[in-house]
Amino acid sequence: MTRYARPKTLDEALALLDEGAWRVVAGATDFYPALGSKPLQEDILDINGLAELRGLRENPGHIVIGARTSWTDIHDTELPPAFAALQQAAREIGAIQIQNVATVAGNLCNASPAADGVPPLMTLDAEVELQSSSGSRALPLHAFILGNRRTARLPNELVTAVRIPKAATAGRSAFVKLGARRYLVISIAMAAARLALDGNGRIAQAAIAVGACSAVAQRLRKLEAALVDQPAGAVTEIAASISFDELAPIDDVRGSAGYRREAAREIVIRALLAATAETNRRAAA
Numbered sequence: 001m002t003r004y005a006r007p008k009t010l011d012e013a014l015a016l017l018d019e020g021a022w023r024v025v026a027g028a029t030d031f032y033p034a035l036g037s038k039p040l041q042e043d044i045l046d047i048n049g050l051a052e053l054r055g056l057r058e059n060p061g062h063i064v065i066g067a068r069t070s071w072t073d074i075h076d077t078e079l080p081p082a083f084a085a086l087q088q089a090a091r092e093i094g095a096i097q098i099q100n101v102a103t104v105a106g107n108l109c110n111a112s113p114a115a116d117g118v119p120p121l122m123t124l125d126a127e128v129e130l131q132s133s134s135g136s137r138a139l140p141l142h143a144f145i146l147g148n149r150r151t152a153r154l155p156n157e158l159v160t161a162v163r164i165p166k167a168a169t170a171g172r173s174a175f176v177k178l179g180a181r182r183y184l185v186i187s188i189a190m191a192a193a194r195l196a197l198d199g200n201g202r203i204a205q206a207a208i209a210v211g212a213c214s215a216v217a218q219r220l221r222k223l224e225a226a227l228v229d230q231p232a233g234a235v236t237e238i239a240a241s242i243s244f245d246e247l248a249p250i251d252d253v254r255g256s257a258g259y260r261r262e263a264a265r266e267i268v269i270r271a272l273l274a275a276t277a278e279t280n281r282r283a284a285a
Contacts, residue, residue: 003043010050010160014133017045017156024158026068027102029094030110053160062127062163067105071117072096074104083164085120085173085192085271092116092177105159108141111149111216118145118217119192119209120175125168129161130154138163147215170205171196174274176267179254187212188255189263193271195232203227203235208268213249213260220246220268227272235272239265 005022007013016022022045025031047053047068054068056077065074071090079087093099093107093116107117108128121141128144130137130153141162144152153159173194179185189212196205206227211217223242230238249260 002040004046005044006046006049008049010052010131010158011133013045013047013050013158014131014156017158018133021155024109027070027098027106029098029102030106030112047158062165063169064129065104065162065164067103067159067161069104071099071102071104071107075099080169081172082124082169082194082196083120083173085123085175085194085275086117088175089116089120089177089190089192092175104162108145108162109151109153109159111145111147111151113148113215113217114187114190114212115217116175116177116187116190116211119190119211120173121162121164122209122217122219123168123173123192123194123207124164125207127163127165128159129163130157131160132157136160142216142219145216168194168207172275173207174271176271176274178263178267186254189213189249189260189267191264191267191271193268193275195227195235195272195275197232197276201232203230203232208272210244210247210264210268213247213264215248218246220244222246223268232276235276236269239269239272244268 005016007016023042024045024047026047053066055066057064071093075087075090107115126141127138128141139152146152171194175192177190178188191210194207195203198204206224208220208223209217223239226238226242244264247264249257251257
């Protein structure tokens, strides 16, 4: 017989996780559709009673996003311009009804290669905070998502927050998603780019990530390195000349590997141009 628990405190939730295997749910926007008409066969730990896991806060080193924070919360909160890509992605994750209940941590724990929230968070050097009854730890996002539907979360751990180092909040970002339509669709490819310019219009920081073109979203480190110290107006030429060999796209019903690779380059350029244009506009204002 399956069990259902809705703890009211974090300590209670962690104690329950020590008892055995639970399926942790919050928005459950992926869990229940995947279940379909099949009966529940897992014990369900509903964390929607944990008020302390929702919302955004700030500490000396980080901007902290609670695990239960919804995509509507992300979109509607006033955040630095570096979060623009994350806020743009928040409005393209399902319909409004999904955005109202789906959570940031759920998007990460589901570990889909096409999770829209992952590339923008990667450009912010996001860290995943995990807690158990014996303590807490933080992992870089790229070390938390291990592959398709696989994460580094241990059975007795709960994702409690996503932390953004303040050092990664410089500049402006943009998000571009390619799909059969804009909403209610799984991405063929997606890209997020964050650029910070110096006083001379040269790129001081560059962070670029592509999703749905590998088992896990990937930072384009070669392109990032090539962009630093270059004039903002050179982003198209540089992005067109750099190999995107960090990506490993597959053929599926949404597109071939070759199409995805070429599409990734195009949407990366569009994201870079959008981030550059907005950064320049703000500097001139």
